Amino acid sequence: MTEPHELSAVAQLDALRAGEISSRELTEHYLDRIDRLDAGLGAFVTVTPEIAMADAARADERLARGEWSPLCGLPLGLKDLYPTAGIRTTFGSAALAEYVPTEDAWAVGLLRQAGAVIMGKTNTPEFGAACYTENDVTARPAVTPYDQGRYASGSSGGAAAAVAAGLLPVAHAGDGAGSTRTPAATCHLVGVKPSRGLVSPAPASSFFSTVIEGPIARTVRDAAMLLDVLARPWPGDLYGWRPETSFASAATRPLARPRKIAMWTGTGLDGVTPHPQSVLAVQRTAGLLGELGHEVHEIAIPAGCDGPVRQALKDLFVYAVGTMAPTLVAADRRHLFQPYTQHLITAAETMTAAEVVTAQTVLARYASTFLAGLDEFDLALTPTTNGPPVPIGHYFANGVDGEADLMLGWSCYTPWVNLTGQPAISLPSHVDGDGLPHGVQLVGRQRQDVELLALAAQLEDASPWADVHPPCWHQ
Template structure:
């Protein structure tokens, strides 16, 4: 059974239902790989082997009775920003390292009800505030298995590392500024950020939310498999909506018509050029889309990341971290915060209510510029990141005050889609001569998630990317 992880998640589900493999054997296979490989990769914060094997035993009983849920028996990891009943949820912070929730978050509950076997919690930065995954809970940052000296991005870095290294078949992630898409790009994976409201943030409540949960997977079909389970908004969700059909079905068909697609590769950041390999990722994708009959038109970037917008992003990060720290961290434990988190929390604490509203207004105008410019297009196409995966320590080379802008320089292609609420997906493009992965981002119309998945599946079927794996895969 040394090759079980070679099967896609969809193939594993079919093998479980056919009785070709048991959930117990599948779970033990992944637990053994985690035990053997994760010390060098930093994918997990917590591994619950005992609980996972209990979940697997229950799944095997349901499979034997012919009563499986859609994920019955499939091993899964949950990002450690989301509550898991009975399993510690650290939020990537030493300040809350021993917190054990009494209840699951809404989406975790859906995944459990679907029969998933929860192996543990995947690595995330402190309160999810950075596009790199490094904290004081784990001894190693989450790294891309393609080069363990480089981050697998964040804040869903652990999830992407786990899937790319064959420690999980598919993983749960979340994305507030690119946190599913940029890790997917650094690990040669598919990462889906759904439209606002498709996946409920419950029990969190807010009038404005840039973040949402979504899947990280090896294939479009695997991402759709997980998204079908997650896409059931909680009752009372302000933005909740339900799709008219299944996403797994959407991933088996091509778009029903040629799509009009806008392409740009500029970063929009003064003085920051997109790396040639990142440009190539978008251009390769555009060329194939044209061959498939779509109308791809190169346009100037609709809105730049001017200094006021960058300042607004950093202020918004500060406000968000300040709110999390106020809600979760007792005053006597604030000394355990990492330096950048402390910097953000203090900056957020200093904001007045008027300044928070002004920050939201700047970001709303920035987002509105994209919506207006893209009104005539079905899809936007960009690189996912402005450069290859970065080396460990890169973001702190010029002190905590520079971290926010250095992150935006690298991840500048993704945050706008969070603010507009549009669905976005990062698909693999290629692995460069240094062995580093690069991805392309596709952004669709709001609530047209199924069309976007169909387009990504069409690219996959047309062999936009090869089936690469890192050296630890075998």
Template sequence: MSGRLHELSAAAQRESLRAGDVSSRELTEHYLGRIEKFDGGLGAFTTVTPDLALEEAARADQRIARGEWSPLLGLPLAIKDLYPAAGARTTFGSAALATFTPPADTWTVGLLRQAGAALVGKTSTAEFGATCYTDTDVTGRPTVTPYDLTRYASGSSGGAAAAVAAGLVPLAHAGDGAGSTRTPAATCHLVGVKPSRGLVSSSVPLSSLTATTIEGPIARSVADAALLLDVMAQPWSGDPDGWRADGSFADAVERPPARPLRVAVWTDSGLGGLPQHPEVVRAVERTATLLQDLGHQVREVQIPARCDEPVRLALRTLFASSVHAAVQSLVPPGRSEVLQPYTRYLCTEGKALSGSDLFAAQRVLARYASAFLTALESFDVALTPVTNGPPVPVGHFQAGGVAAIADAMLAWSAPTPWANLTGQPAVSLPSHLGRDGLPYGVQLVGRRRADASLLAVAAQLERSAPWNDVHPSCWDD
């Protein structure tokens, strides 16, 4: 069985560790071997930490032998490279920070390590999390979906998604500021969870994006995602937005929703004039039918607000301001010349912004978010696309030059940012592989702080149309 350990769910691996059927060292060595074998073609990892992982695995085995137990004890885990982990190089996706090793963990990384996880490395991310594709100069290669090595695994949590989909880790830590967990999950046929604002305390140093960015899990199943979320959902006591859920998410996903849910559905991108991809529409319609068959009340509605020019400009303003602030605070003097062209472009834009520019952008985005909250007040869940098409070829977003990257990204990823702005929980779920062999997913968005209910219906969908029997070609190697 040792050669097939990655086929077990994270929950099953945890039980095997507890029963003594496998050691943490054996499990960790298995995944380190798969990283060595496959990551050269995927670009999933910025940094691999075999010595650190085996040390932590040895400690986990000792704790298990003493009869100790904690939620992730002995499980290998990867951390997104935007989030510092003590003893592991953390670059924020930037060659300007290629030698930085932090002395301490962030809040959430600390929780994951305290829960007993063995850190196998840092997953590749976009430079300062600024793009919905992952192509970092730290490694000099793009991060691609294992379903097609010529196409991006999205971003900025692209490395996390590629690693889980290829069986390089059982589950992974991610972060989502405008879709950065959900779109990578969709490109890799995975579950990606963006929790409600405040459920997981933010620890990403990205200025105004901190209000919309929240860490969450990427996993192969809803149950595995819930396992990781239970550990992450312990907000820092000083977090003004922090709140605690009632009960365990792992328990919540074992039960169907307490009552039939009211589900709003749309496939419109909100951009106007953009043709709808037939496989994207098929994914949403297929899921809507499944929800109806499960007894939920499904109603097609118009998208509550358009992603018009003022909204697009406000989003660009928010990102430019945030990336400029991150570069100012993190990049050492004299190192800005190695930043990627798009990062330098955003810094130029951000430097030119005034306080009134940022305030005006926040007002536009607040009105945009309010339109969704108002329109969805009588619904429990919204069902939408995650992206406006399949995973895109490497180089797609950069083809028109740096000034066109923001609009090119939004044309593909417009369905996700609104849920960050409203603070609602959202989950990306696999739907199917299209006739092109590429993954397509759907997005479910729940009521604020109704994360348990959202995950319960996601798990109900998973049980009715399981997707875990679909894997990329490297899975069986």
């Protein structure tokens, strides 16, 4: 007999609407799996059974009246970097372990309004500052269910671990330099970073922000369903926009013509070679795209990431985290920050305004080089990560001063897309001989998210990766 979590999120919604399962039954199923399995996965910071059951009861009442909304009765996890009214939001920091906001972030509010059943907050590194998910709030790092001795990446590591292990049907995530895509790759999932402005950052507002929320899911169609809910601009958005068609319909509609796709595996970093399995992932996907009728052209990476660019990335990261963290935490609790956060704050205190502006200028030029280099192509194909999920503790080998370089060497394929504002999606490629997942990244033109999702769905139909699961899936 098929267990509820074995159905796709879209199929679960269909079952809810048809009366084949109640939201209460579905919610109880997932709460039981969280209770039994999460201790080994570190997927959740906070689980909210009382709120979830109340949400489910309301959903069942609405369904009984014949009412419907896009996520009515579907369990969902929210990333712990985003405020949730009445539910603690720690930002992955022990300094904020008891903080309970009074208002929802804009996207969180959209998910609640759509009828989602809120199961809790998924694990994240402190202030989202790392591509691994380990903090002083939870007893366990977020690990990939394929090997519980390896990180599920970050900063959406908890979301990815939960979906891959069948603790959630789909999850809310956020991506500032790869934080949705790299966790998806470590957990054999689909992760979407939308075009700049598609998902509102409200209540935040900035002339220069690389962070955008999006879905982590098992299938492209599940991701498209959640993205349709999130893609609603706040009236004050500087870059807000909406597509003319839904992502759900794009994921079921064939592409009208073949696409011209650029491909590379070079890391752009001197002395950092591409991992053989990452190369294999791209080659496999390029071959499949060719069989589907698309043109794939191997090119050199349009811009390298060494010298001034690497320094600019570090400077902007230091400035963003090092100035934001102290504003959120009272002075008498800042001693609870982790060593890496303390390191970033200290570095930010010595930065000048000129250094910040210079970093932004260097990175703007870097992003423009990518856009110009890809102008003749419809999309780009790269690995998502430079190698498999890394062992717990990997990034601590060279102390806090060495963390940034180790992280960039592994996640080097993703940050440029946040700078250009293009849409990107990480798709599963294969599981290697050690049982570890690998993913590929597809990048579309700015605001061509619909086309990107359509191509991803075409690949999914040709290579049904949703049938691959970690060992705990059947527990």
